[in-house]
Amino acid sequence: MRTKKGYFFTLDVVIATIVLAVGLYFVLSARNEVPYYTTSQYLSEDMITTFSSVQIRDISNNYIDYLVNDSNITNLDNTLMEQMGEFYYRQSKGCDFCGSILTNFTREVTRGIIPSNFDYAVLIKEAGDSYTLIYNSSEQNMDAVIVISSKRLASGIYNVSELWGPYVFEVRVWQ
Numbered sequence: 001m002r003t004k005k006g007y008f009f010t011l012d013v014v015i016a017t018i019v020l021a022v023g024l025y026f027v028l029s030a031r032n033e034v035p036y037y038t039t040s041q042y043l044s045e046d047m048i049t050t051f052s053s054v055q056i057r058d059i060s061n062n063y064i065d066y067l068v069n070d071s072n073i074t075n076l077d078n079t080l081m082e083q084m085g086e087f088y089y090r091q092s093k094g095c096d097f098c099g100s101i102l103t104n105f106t107r108e109v110t111r112g113i114i115p116s117n118f119d120y121a122v123l124i125k126e127a128g129d130s131y132t133l134i135y136n137s138s139e140q141n142m143d144a145v146i147v148i149s150s151k152r153l154a155s156g157i158y159n160v161s162e163l164w165g166p167y168v169f170e171v172r173v174w175q
Contacts, residue, residue: 040148043114044173047122048150050113051081051169063108072101074159080109081169082156084134088124089156089164106135118175119144125168144174 056064057076067073073083084102091098106122114120119138123131149172155165 040118040146040173040175043118043120044148044150044171047110047113047120047171047173048152048169051084051109051171052079052152052154054080056080056083059109061108063104067101067105078156079154081152081154084122084124084169085154085156085165085167086158088126088132088134088167089158089162092126103135110135110137114173118173120171120173123170123172125170127166131170147172147174149173 055076056068056073056078059080064073068076075083078086084106087098087102087105091102110120110122114137119136121136122134124134125131149170151168151170153166154169155163155167158164
């Protein structure tokens with residue numbers, strides 16, 4: 001009779017060990033998809049930082065060279081964000097072609113910054129207005145599960161005499 005009790009308890013320990021091992025395996029093998037959120041956050045912040053810190057003179061691009069030669073860009077010390085704000089200001093003052101210049105300029109300076117498996121949009125907002133879409137990298141809407149946004153405030157001077165802004169620039173990144 002004593003030996004039967006030993007088998008029972010040994011079998012009980014083996015079964016409990018198997019149950020614990022299987023449970024531990026499922027807990028440790030579960031994955032969380034948080035890295036997409038983190039990557040989107042970094043990409044959004046990097047793009048808005050690039051806009052606010054890189055100057056026109058630092059960009060080597062045929063379209064920007066064309067705009068400089070055609071006198072649509074007159075101050076090479078402007079940051080990308082200041083230049084986008086200037087185009088937006090000129091459009092609001094009646095420049096018919098400044099809207100398309102703004103869209104094309106934004107497309108050219110953002111090309112290659114964000115990996116192709118992410119989509120992004122650049123928006124601008126004047127005080128009291130709603131956001132205006134400047135550029136969207138895809139035909140899709142921003143209907144993703146996670147859309148990360150970064151914002152910066154910008155203002156500037158046009159033709160050494162006209163103050164524009166402040167405008168809120170927003171970059172939205174999603175996957």
